[in-house]
Every structure is written in structure tokens, then in C-alpha cells.
Amino acid sequence: MIGNIKSKNQGFTVIEALISAGMFIIIFVLIVDLAVIFTRHPEKIIRKKQIEIELSYAVEKISQKIRTSEIDYSKYSSPLVNPATTLHLINDIDGEIAITQTGTTLTMNSDNLTSDKVVIDAGQLHFFVNPTTDPFCDSYTTGSYIVCSSNAQPLVTISLLAHHVDDAATTINLQTTISSRVYER
Numbered sequence: 001m002i003g004n005i006k007s008k009n010q011g012f013t014v015i016e017a018l019i020s021a022g023m024f025i026i027i028f029v030l031i032v033d034l035a036v037i038f039t040r041h042p043e044k045i046i047r048k049k050q051i052e053i054e055l056s057y058a059v060e061k062i063s064q065k066i067r068t069s070e071i072d073y074s075k076y077s078s079p080l081v082n083p084a085t086t087l088h089l090i091n092d093i094d095g096e097i098a099i100t101q102t103g104t105t106l107t108m109n110s111d112n113l114t115s116d117k118v119v120i121d122a123g124q125l126h127f128f129v130n131p132t133t134d135p136f137c138d139s140y141t142t143g144s145y146i147v148c149s150s151n152a153q154p155l156v157t158i159s160l161l162a163h164h165v166d167d168a169a170t171t172i173n174l175q176t177t178i179s180s181r182v183y184e185r
Contacts, residue, residue: 047164051118051172055162058106058113059176062158065089065097065108066178071154072096073134080133083126087156091182101125106160117165124161129154154180 012020068091073080075088086100097109104119105112114120131152156178163171 044167044170047167047170048172051162051164051170054114054118055160055172055174059158059174061108061113062087062099063176063178065091065094065099066156067181069094069097070136070180070182071129071134071156076129078133080129082128082130082132083159084129085125085127087127087129087158099127114162119163119165119168121161121163121171124159126159128157128159130157154182156180 066087066089069089070091072088072090075086076084086098089097089099091097094109099106099108101107101120101122102110102112104122105116106114106120106125131154135152135154157175158178159173159175161171161173163169
């Protein structure tokens, strides 16, 4: 009468049910975490790209002014102490140009070069000017020219640290060197 014997194991025990429910919860939590990570990652990339685009525009505008202008050494102590927090330029078209940090934005003569989405970190905008004395110091005195202490082409190195207004962890550290194309010798 083998066919008439009924098995007593017709269901799950409490431990088996708890283990399977625990495994289901762990897998569900991992799937939700991965979904959150993959949806937030593009936002971080978009923020970083926005910072790159704005800083690229700002550096290009500054580069144009540096290339077509002279460094206004008269606005600095002599010799100039690096790093400077404001870059003073002068040219025939625009006159005096001051590039500095105003609040959290980069400005050129009170015109914002960056939007309110990009934050220039406080105290992290630096201009390194080389040479530190005016290389175009020809001044006619007592019938002869004064010999300049430097015969170098003016260079400006810009260094700054910026982040997105919504995410302080999304930062960009930028450094570039630009030479002036104005040479008076």
C-alpha cells in the first residue's frame, strides 16, 4: 500500500519562509539602489559638463582680453606679488579691464562671465603674472632709455576651483597659461 501513504511535508516551514522573504528583500533593495545610482549619475555628469562649458567660455573671454591687452602694472605694487586676486589689463579699445571674483562669480568690469549655477570657490581664483615688473618700461629720461630688468613676454596663469551650486562635490580645478600678443620692442 505504498500509494495510500500520504506525505506529511506539504508546506514550508517558518524558517524556509523567512529565508526566502529575506533573500527577496535583499535583492529588491539592491535593485532599487542600482536604479537610484544610475539615475543620479547622469545628473552629476550634466552638472560637471555645465561647469566645463561655462568655465571654457569665461577662460576664452579672458584669453581674448589678455592676448590683445597689456598688463596694467601701474595697478600693482612693484614688483607685483603673485598670486594676484584681480587681473588688471589695459588696451586701446576697452581701456582699463579688471578681471576678478565678485561673490561667487567671475567678473570682467562688472560683467558676469559665469552664471549663478557655477560657484567660484572663495579665495580660489588666482592670477600669476610673469614677469612681475613691466617689461615695456621704456621711459625717456636724461636723454637715454632706462634698461628694463626683464625682457620676457608677459604671461598670465589663471588658477581657479569651481563647483556646481547644487553639488559641492562636483568640482573642477582649472589652470591655464595665456601669453599677451602685445610686444612693444
